[in-house]
Amino acid sequence: MYIPPYFAEVRPEELSRIIHDHPLGMLVTHGPGGLDADHIPFEFDAEARRLTAHVARANPLWQRCAEGSEVMVVFRGAEGYVSPNWYPSKHEAHRQVPTWNYEVVHAHGVLTVRDDERFVRGLVGRLTRRHEASQPRPWKMSDAAPGYVDELLRAIVGIEIALTSLTGKRKLSQNKEARDRLGAAEGLEAVDNAALARAMRQAG
Template sequence: MYIPPHFAETRAEELQRIIRAHPLGTLVTHTRSGLDANHIPFEFDPAQGEHGLLTAHVARANDVWQRCATGTPVMVIFRGADAYISPNWYPSKHEAHRQVPTWNYEVVHAYGNLTVRDDDRFVRGMVARLTRRHEANEPRPWKMGDSSPEFIDSLLRNIVGIEIAVTSMVGKSKLSQNKDARDRHTAADTLDARGQNEMARSMHNAG
């Protein structure tokens, strides 16, 4: 990934924030069959290992877990907020007419080694944790106990767990840091007024 120095994101807390806020990752693998990508919701534990641990599950019918033996190097892409930026939003454009359109975004590339976890205890615990997290804001959170044990057991038999011990993370936050502060903040205010609050907040905090 091309990262100009002013767009490099190296703060661990920011990389972790992007992953937590946007847990649907793109698992990129390269095997004898070639390149492949799978879109999977991940759970991230930053306390496990030097750079954290990613856990997820895939359908048993998805042969990615068979094509990628334990220890296979992989990459997971987490894309955060993104937004189109019009040059008309920059005050300086109307003075010098030297601005062009661009696209701002936040992204994290997590690199690591995959481990296949095809055991009931791991899969059951991982699904329970994912469910608790994503149901937490519901008025009446769904839980696995809402369904019969036989039904849940049949579903769990059809998925396989994976772990990725993260060895490194690379982040890029393209937030108009290369623009004057008034241009960046005015563009952020425009996004905020249009409901793109997450990108607006990140742009206000950049610099």
């Protein structure tokens, strides 16, 4: 990934935030058939430097990738199109062009398959508690019919990625004048992209 210095994000808390807020990762693998990508919600343990997830047993990913395979997971944060019309300086010198701003983390690591009912049950329970927390009446695994969850757990396989590096990039118009960056943030708010606008305001 090309990262000009002013777009580099190295703060562990920011890398963790992007992964936590946008847990649907794109898992990139390289097997006998070449490159492939799977889109999977991950659990991130920053202290243990570990990603965990599960895939359908029918998904060939867990059999295609040899134990210890090097993989990459891409987490995309806030993103959106930026019009040059939002930059105050554009209307003075007409020297601005369109761009796309975004936040992204590339997580590199080593894959281990966890075909283990206890591991998968614990993972599914934690993911459920986290993502149901905002619901008025959070769904629990125990809400399902007896035996139903057991049946579904047998149909999935756990994966674990021991992280070797996290590389972050936040392209938020840091290379522009402050008035242009803030003008673009206002433009994004006007088109209902509050998440990217907020990130750009905080990048100053």
